[in-house]
Amino acid sequence: MATCLFRSPLAHRLQAFLETHYARGRRGISSQKILVGLDRFLIGELQPGQTLSREVVERWNASMAHLSPNTRINRLGVLRRFCRYLGHFEPDTCLVSPSFSPRRTRPAPHIFAPEDVRRIMAAARRLGPPGSLRPVMAANLIGFLYATGVRIGEALNLTLADIDLKRQLTEVREGKFHKSRYVPLSSSAARHLEKYLRQRRDAGFSTAPTSPVFPNLGGRRHGHAGFVTLFLELLRDLGLRGPKGQRGPRVHDLRHTFAVHRLLSWYREGANLAAKLPLLSTYLGHSTLTGTEIYLQATAELLAQAGRRFRSHCAVPPAGPAQRHDQT
Numbered sequence: 001m002a003t004c005l006f007r008s009p010l011a012h013r014l015q016a017f018l019e020t021h022y023a024r025g026r027r028g029i030s031s032q033k034i035l036v037g038l039d040r041f042l043i044g045e046l047q048p049g050q051t052l053s054r055e056v057v058e059r060w061n062a063s064m065a066h067l068s069p070n071t072r073i074n075r076l077g078v079l080r081r082f083c084r085y086l087g088h089f090e091p092d093t094c095l096v097s098p099s100f101s102p103r104r105t106r107p108a109p110h111i112f113a114p115e116d117v118r119r120i121m122a123a124a125r126r127l128g129p130p131g132s133l134r135p136v137m138a139a140n141l142i143g144f145l146y147a148t149g150v151r152i153g154e155a156l157n158l159t160l161a162d163i164d165l166k167r168q169l170t171e172v173r174e175g176k177f178h179k180s181r182y183v184p185l186s187s188s189a190a191r192h193l194e195k196y197l198r199q200r201r202d203a204g205f206s207t208a209p210t211s212p213v214f215p216n217l218g219g220r221r222h223g224h225a226g227f228v229t230l231f232l233e234l235l236r237d238l239g240l241r242g243p244k245g246q247r248g249p250r251v252h253d254l255r256h257t258f259a260v261h262r263l264l265s266w267y268r269e270g271a272n273l274a275a276k277l278p279l280l281s282t283y284l285g286h287s288t289l290t291g292t293e294i295y296l297q298a299t300a301e302l303l304a305q306a307g308r309r310f311r312s313h314c315a316v317p318p319a320g321p322a323q324r325h326d327q328t
Contacts, residue, residue: 008042034078051090069102076101109256110249133203140196147189149258161209259295
C-alpha cells in the first residue's frame with residue numbers, strides 16, 4: 001500500500017499488520033474498516049511510545065456496548081490478531097483472550113417448503129424489464145441455490161468455465177476461507193442449468209469462458225447486495241417476510257434448506273446422520289464440523305414438528321370405554 005491509512009501512535013504497526021494481512025491472501029476490506037476505527041479510538045488514548053494495555057482494550061470494548069454481539073466479536077477478533085502481532089515488537093502489549101468476546105448469536109435457520117421456493121421462482125419470472133434476461137436469471141439463480149446449497153457469493157462468482165454439464169459438476173473456486181471444491185449437480189439441476197445457459201446465449205450475452213454465469217443487465221457479474229435486496233423484495237411481496245427492519249427468511253436460508261433436506265433424506269434412508277455429517281460439511285465447504293452441526297438440530301426440530309402434525313391430523317384417536325366394550 002502506497003499511503004498510510006492510520007494516524008495514531010501505532011499507525012506504522014497497524015499499516016504493517018494490514019499489509020501482512022493482504023500479503024497472506026486474505027480479503028481485507030472488513031478488517032481494514034475495523035483497524036481504521038481502532039486507529040481513530042487510539043488517537044485519543046495513546047501517547048507516542050505507549051502500547052495497548054488492558055485498560056485501553058477494555059475501554060475500546062466498552063465503547064462498543066451499543067453494537068450487536070456479532071459485530072463486537074468480529075472487531076475483537078481483529079484486535080486479538082493485531083495484539084498478537086504487536087506483541088512481537090512490544091512485549092507489554094495486552095493479549096486478548098477469546099473468552100473476552102461475547103457469545104455469537106445466530107438467527108435460527110428458516111427452512112423453505114418446496115412450494116414456497118416454487119412461488120419465489122414464479123415471482124422472479126415476473127420481474128422486469130419485459131423481454132430481458134433478468135427475470136430468467138433471477139429465477140434460475142434462486143433454483144440453483146436451492147438445488148446445490150452453495151453460498152450466494154459463490155454462485156455469483158461462477159464463470160462459464162466453472163460449469164461442466166457433461167460430468168454434471170460445478171467448480172466453486174476460491175469460496176469462503178479461500179477453499180475451492182467441486183459441487184455435483186443432480187440430473188434435474190443440470191437440465192435446468194443447460195436450458196438457462198441456452199437462454200442466456202440467445203439473449204446475446206458473452207459465451208467467453210470467463211463470463212459470469214449469472215450476469216446483470218450489463219453483462220457483468222451481478223452484485224451481491226443487489227440480488228439480496230431483490231430476493232427480500234420478492235419475499236415481502238409474497239408475504240413470506242415482514243416489512244423492512246423485521247427479521248425473517250434470507251437468501252442464505254436456501255443453503256440451510258438444502259442442508260436440512262439432505263439430512264432428512266438420509267434419515268428416511270435409515271442412515272447414521274452423525275456419520276454423514278462430515279460428508280455434508282465437505283460438500284458445503286465448511287472449515288470445521290461446528291458450522292454443520294446446526295443442521296442436526298434443525299433436522300430434529302423438523303422431525304418433531306412433523307410428528308406432532310401427524311398425530312394431530314392423521315392418527316386414530318384412542319378408543320373410549322364404549323368403543324373398547326364393543327371391541328371385546
